[in-house]
Amino acid sequence: MTRVKTVKERKPSPLSRFMPDEMAKRDGAGAERTYVGEVVESSTTELIAEARELHGGPSFGQFIRIGADLPVLGIIYNVFTHSIEPNRRPTAYGKTEEELRLEQPQIFELLRTEFQALIIGYLDGGAPVQILPPQPVRIHSFVHLCTDKEVRAFTGNDDYLRSILNTYKVPTDELLIAVLRHTLRAHEHSRDYLVRMGKELSRLVGDDYDRLSSVIRRVAN
Amino acid sequence: MAKSKGNSATAKTRGEAIGVITKGSLVEGLEMKLDSAQNVEDMKAGKFVVIEGDKNDFFSMVTDMRLDANNQEVLLHPPGREDDILRKVLAGTSTYNIVSLRPMLMMPKGAVVDDGPRPVKAIPSHFSEVQEAMEHDVANIFGKEGDPEGRYFSIGNPLDMDTQVCLDMIRFAERSNGIFGKTGTGKSFLTRLALCGLIHYDKAVNLIFDMHNEYGFKAMKENGSSSTFVKGLKQLFGERVAIFSLDPQSTRARGVQADHEVYISYDQITVEDIAPLQDELKLNPTAVESAYLVYAIYKERWLRTLLALEGPDVEEFSREIGAHAGSLVALHRKLKRLENFPFMVSKLTDGDVVDRIMEYLDKGINVVLEFGQQTSMLCYLLVANIIARRIHEMYVKKSERFYATQRTEDQPRQLMITIEEAHKFLNPTAAKQTIFGTIAREMRKYYVSLLVVDQRPSSIDDEVLSQIGTRITALLNDEKDIQAVLTGVSGTDGLRSVLASLDSKQQALILGHAVPMPVVVKTRDYDTQFYKDMGCLDDLPEPERKAKIDKGTVALYGDN
Numbered sequence: 122m123t124r125v126k127t128v129k130e131r132k133p134s135p136l137s138r139f140m141p142d143e144m145a146k147r148d149g150a151g152a153e154r155t156y157v158g159e160v161v162e163s164s165t166t167e168l169i170a171e172a173r174e175l176h177g178g179p180s181f182g183q184f185i186r187i188g189a190d191l192p193v194l195g196i197i198y199n200v201f202t203h204s205i206e207p208n209r210r211p212t213a214y215g216k217t218e219e220e221l222r223l224e225q226p227q228i229f230e231l232l233r234t235e236f237q238a239l240i241i242g243y244l245d246g247g248a249p250v251q252i253l254p255p256q257p258v259r260i261h262s263f264v265h266l267c268t269d270k271e272v273r274a275f276t277g278n279d280d281y282l283r284s285i286l287n288t289y290k291v292p293t294d295e296l297l298i299a300v301l302r303h304t305l306r307a308h309e310h311s312r313d314y315l316v317r318m319g320k321e322l323s324r325l326v327g328d329d330y331d332r333l334s335s336v337i338r339r340v341a342n
Numbered sequence: 343m344a345k346s347k348g349n350s351a352t353a354k355t356r357g358e359a360i361g362v363i364t365k366g367s368l369v370e371g372l373e374m375k376l377d378s379a380q381n382v383e384d385m386k387a388g389k390f391v392v393i394e395g396d397k398n399d400f401f402s403m404v405t406d407m408r409l410d411a412n413n414q415e416v417l418l419h420p421p422g423r424e425d426d427i428l429r430k431v432l433a434g435t436s437t438y439n440i441v442s443l444r445p446m447l448m449m450p451k452g453a454v455v456d457d458g459p460r461p462v463k464a465i466p467s468h469f470s471e472v473q474e475a476m477e478h479d480v481a482n483i484f485g486k487e488g489d490p491e492g493r494y495f496s497i498g499n500p501l502d503m504d505t506q507v508c509l510d511m512i513r514f515a516e517r518s519n520g521i522f523g524k525t526g527t528g529k530s531f532l533t534r535l536a537l538c539g540l541i542h543y544d545k546a547v548n549l550i551f552d553m554h555n556e557y558g559f560k561a562m563k564e565n566g567s568s569s570t571f572v573k574g575l576k577q578l579f580g581e582r583v584a585i586f587s588l589d590p591q592s593t594r595a596r597g598v599q600a601d602h603e604v605y606i607s608y609d610q611i612t613v614e615d616i617a618p619l620q621d622e623l624k625l626n627p628t629a630v631e632s633a634y635l636v637y638a639i640y641k642e643r644w645l646r647t648l649l650a651l652e653g654p655d656v657e658e659f660s661r662e663i664g665a666h667a668g669s670l671v672a673l674h675r676k677l678k679r680l681e682n683f684p685f686m687v688s689k690l691t692d693g694d695v696v697d698r699i700m701e702y703l704d705k706g707i708n709v710v711l712e713f714g715q716q717t718s719m720l721c722y723l724l725v726a727n728i729i730a731r732r733i734h735e736m737y738v739k740k741s742e743r744f745y746a747t748q749r750t751e752d753q754p755r756q757l758m759i760t761i762e763e764a765h766k767f768l769n770p771t772a773a774k775q776t777i778f779g780t781i782a783r784e785m786r787k788y789y790v791s792l793l794v795v796d797q798r799p800s801s802i803d804d805e806v807l808s809q810i811g812t813r814i815t816a817l818l819n820d821e822k823d824i825q826a827v828l829t830g831v832s833g834t835d836g837l838r839s840v841l842a843s844l845d846s847k848q849q850a851l852i853l854g855h856a857v858p859m860p861v862v863v864k865t866r867d868y869d870t871q872f873y874k875d876m877g878c879l880d881d882l883p884e885p886e887r888k889a890k891i892d893k894g895t896v897a898l899y900g901d902n
Binding site: 312315316319320322323324328330331333334337338341 | 378412413415416419421425427428430431432434435436
């Protein structure tokens with residue numbers, strides 16, 4: 122299971138609510154313990170999940186899988202960190218995170234990272250289905266990152282591009298670029314794949330040559 | 343149509359898909375959107391493709407292609423050179439290629455083989471797949487060499503394909519044919535190829551007026567700076583070809599012994615033979631009338647009598663016969679040129695050469711008449727006209743006898759007369775006077791047809807052109823010539839561009855009676871393999887060679 126880079130780089134902190142490395146050691150790295158978050162708000166088209174550890178949410182544009190029976194697939198379109206208390210904002214201390222962790226470790230307990238994901242389909246008996254799931258995911262379901270294999274299976278055709286283009290809440294182009302970069306990595310940076318997706322995209326964006334060329338150029342870089 | 347189509351229907355394999363039909367009409371042809379994986383540079387004019395419709399397969403020819411874009415933005419801000427991926431993304435989506443196709447024939451799917459392809463009366467539906475033509479598709483249409491009837495003669499390969507395009511030699515022989523092309527594009531080569539086919543498969547006996555001595559024996563192959571020699575008909579077919587020479591000295595000088603030397607006596611020349619020479623001799627219209635006056639009195643001795651006179655006597659002679667003095671003097675002066683020809687004799691010692699030629703033709707021996715050094719147009723016109731006229735007369739008699747008796751042994755052999763620089767014989771004025779105009783028009787009724795070789799088809803009389811069955815055309819640039827070649831062919835819009843874009847070597851467009859659809863071919867190599875295919879004996883081992891010769895002799899003269 123790949124973990125988000127930030128997780129590995131940070132030093133273990135006794136006060137952190139999530140201590141993945143420690144937990145993994147203790148639990149023997151069970152599959153259910155490798156989740157990156159837990160669903161706290163759910164609807165048919167999107168969900169909000171709380172990251173397992175602070176600043177430990179999945180990256181923008183990454184593919185996630187939620188639940189076990191009828192695993193739902195989604196794309197991260199927003200990650201945010203805020204205070205637990207709706208009415209209290211963190212205060213600026215003028216110190217580095219390092220110093221703060223030594224001097225005032227409790228303030229990190231008052232923060233949490235959440236992420237929003239766009240539902241783009243589900244797995245039926247392991248096979249990807251590019252339509253919205255019949256039921257939204259349950260609250261408290263664990264969120265896992267998709268493996269490269271799952272991403273490849275799901276992005277074999279262009280339907281996920283259409284799902285992204287059809288949402289209006291998010292910076293569509295940026296999300297497209299991020300998602301394409303992730304899928305491209307899963308497809309081992311195959312140029313053919315990029316060209317194929319580019320052609321589909323060209324069809325989806327219609328006459329918008331500027332948009333197409335900007336997306337393609339930024340994905341390819 | 344094509345009887346040798348083999349078992350292609352059972353093991354049908356399909357060529358690579360290259361695009362889909364997007365629009366078009368029966369009259370204007372179809373348009374295909376080229377698959378983005380295909381390179382537009384592979385779509386050459388004249389290429390052969392198959393459109394797979396729901397009920398029919400349409401055999402079509404690529405006639406034109408076009409670059410298109412759905413968005414002006416793309417054209418205003420084209421992707422940079424280094425933007426390879428974007429270029430690839432755009433290819434086939436925003437920027438795409440349209441290829442114009444001309445459906446030539448259609449073949450119902452799953453049809454019984456004997457049905458054969460039919461003319462196109464329908465068009466395929468939207469998004470019908472277009473595929474590269476496969477070998478069996480081509481064989482389906484053009485037949486395959488080596489059928490038991492000896493009907494199909496491979497003349498070359500379609501563009502970018504490794505399969506044969508065959509001429510139906512039976513159909514080829516039964517009508518007049520034309521071989522056209524700019525000078526240096528391989529007309530003589532194509533002619534030699536067609537003649538080889540006719541002789542090898544014995545579909546017609548040939549009389550060839552070989553103005554430039556290219557067909558009988560060795561001929562030079564133009565090959566850039568270096569020149570090599572290729573075998574002539576005599577070398578390839580031995581006993582089945584006889585060389586007649588107007589200029590035995592020249593023929594000998596080239597290391598060839600002519601089978602027969604040609605002499606023509608003054609008595610063999612009629613006024614009709616002089617009339618077509620008006621241009622060459624610069625005769626005025628009254629000259630021919632004066633000639634008729636002389637002929638009225640002296641009959642076949644008219645020319646001899648006239649030429650025997652010396653200058654001053656002509657005027658007196660004109661008074662005697664009541665002709666206009668000035669006109670007769672001019673005629674006399676101009677006809678004097680004929681005396682310079684070495685082959686003109688006052689008395690024939692060796693029998694009538696036309697009878698001799700006829701004898702050979704009757705035996706099925708092909709006659710090449712070499713002109714040697716006598717390459718003047720005057721000489722060519724005169725001799726070709728005299729001989730062809732007599733041969734034609736004999737053929738008319740023979741055919742009439744056959745019509746009367748209706749016995750197969752009386753049926754004359756199909757004769758094909760090859761003439762070069764044909765526009766001299768067949769231009770609108772000459773076509774009415776020369777025998778060749780008559781032959782071209784009367785066509786097969788009397789078993790005589792023409793093989794017209796010319797570089798200026800636009801000068802040939804329209805009426806004659808429209809009677810030409812099969813046209814084999816190398817590169818032509820002149821709009822008028824292209825127009826002329828396509829006279830009497832329907833749906834020629836696409837062919838025009840094909841014709842103008844042929845390579846200048848070894849490529850030809852074939853259309854007409856002997857092929858089911860127009861096709862561009864890369865002509866067959868005239869090499870050792872070809873010699874062997876034509877049954878040339880030179881390169882065979884001795885015993886095999888002897889056996890073949892014996893067999894040939896028996897076939898020709900009977901057992902004893």
